[in-house]
Amino acid sequence: MEPIKRVPLVHQVEERIKDLIKEEKLQPGTKLPTEKELCTNLNVSRGTVREAFRFLQAKGIVELKTGKGAFVAEKKAEKPSPAINWLVANETDLRNVFELRYAIEPIAAKMTAEKIDEEGIICLKNIHKEFCDAAAKNDANNLALMDEKFHSEIIKRCGNNLMIDVMERLNMGLKDFRNNTFSIKQNVKDTIGPHEKILKAIITKDSAKAEREMKKHIVLMETNLTLNIVTLEDE
Numbered sequence: 001m002e003p004i005k006r007v008p009l010v011h012q013v014e015e016r017i018k019d020l021i022k023e024e025k026l027q028p029g030t031k032l033p034t035e036k037e038l039c040t041n042l043n044v045s046r047g048t049v050r051e052a053f054r055f056l057q058a059k060g061i062v063e064l065k066t067g068k069g070a071f072v073a074e075k076k077a078e079k080p081s082p083a084i085n086w087l088v089a090n091e092t093d094l095r096n097v098f099e100l101r102y103a104i105e106p107i108a109a110k111m112t113a114e115k116i117d118e119e120g121i122i123c124l125k126n127i128h129k130e131f132c133d134a135a136a137k138n139d140a141n142n143l144a145l146m147d148e149k150f151h152s153e154i155i156k157r158c159g160n161n162l163m164i165d166v167m168e169r170l171n172m173g174l175k176d177f178r179n180n181t182f183s184i185k186q187n188v189k190d191t192i193g194p195h196e197k198i199l200k201a202i203i204t205k206d207s208a209k210a211e212r213e214m215k216k217h218i219v220l221m222e223t224n225l226t227l228n229i230v231t232l233e234d235e
Helices: 009-023 035-042 046-058 082-089 091-115 118-136 140-158 161-181 185-203 207-234
Strands: 062-065 069-072
Touching (some): 009 035, 009 046, 035 046, 046 062, 091 140, 091 161, 091 185, 091 207, 118 185, 140 161, 140 185, 185 207
Antiparallel strands (some): 062 069
16 A cells, blocks of 8 residues: 555545455454554555544444454445435535535634623523433423534623624524434534533633634534435445
């Protein structure tokens, strides 16, 4: 395998590993090269390799075994869920929405961290608690509602009326997305942690971190959209 020179590295590493499995005709259960070997062969960091393995595991291509490494996964014939079918059908529109959210929400989080008062902090804490409670109950409808409230409250507290208006319009188009995405358990897990980090940054008035964590959160949501869709396409 030749060293990787271009970005995005994670996706290129994914493709190299998939190519290796296909070209070598590796059977389910076959052990894949170690992280160290892939780092050397592809000239990337261990973190990049781990992330690529995580994505491949989410797609059902690779199985990760603690203390043993990565293996070619067993093939599973699973019927795609209605949620994933909906995500595939609406992929283009959703990507446009994510681009707009990436442009607006990080700066809104930064502004909110600078301006928020105690009332706003209590409100965000309560919303996040309700989100976590809904996650424990696997309540997709309430998860969708609390996610909308969390992001809307951050926009509201930033004090920019134009941003608030744009977010209200976006939320109308995101209702079905939220209802479908939170019926997928991994998406729920990948939302709780980022929300906690964003909330903590806002509470401590660390505006730079609030902006940074919101960017990471939106990127992860879009990545999960890709994973959900690619998983279906690869079946």
